[in-house]
Amino acid sequence: MNTVVYPGTFDPITNGHYDLIERAARMFDKLVVAVAESPNKQPALDIDTRIALIEEVVDGLGNVEVVGFSCLLTELLDQQGARIILRGLRAVSDFEYELQLANMNRAQAPHVESLFLTPAVENSYISATIVREIARLGGNVGQLVHPRVADALRARYHAS
Secondary structure (H helix, E strand, O other): OEEEEEOOOOOOOHHHHHHHHHHHHOOOOEEEEEEEEHHHOOOOOHHHHHHHHHHHHHOOOOEEEEEEEOOOHHHHHHHHHOEEEEEOOOOHHHHHHHHHHHHHHHHHOOOOEEEEEEEEEEEHHOOOOHHHHHOOOOOOOOOOOHHHHHHHHHHHHOOO
């Protein structure tokens, strides 16, 4: 089975993330969306909420599995029987950091390859950081995320 792991914080999952998930799901037998616990980043949404939202967003994709993790990514790949990491590149500015991560992962696990996909043009400007900030300030994120994600952000930042 050809398995790819798409790791990230997904705080929250955006339409850009979904674009990559949907396309990668067509290219691989199995896609594992790996949600990093990332306590140092102090995510706005807890890991259980992020996992539940992603599961809801990808519900129609039969070969996608969502897991949380707090170990080294290379350990997770071994656990999942995968040797390919999927990463997204929105702009040239992403490339240097992603190249550094890819080389570090290869140094730890020489059998691991990194695959980079770019989002569709209409999603190329979307970042979870920007989505969180718009939501925090009461703006409309409905065109940037799934409706259920927009609801969760509204509840997180503007609960009455």
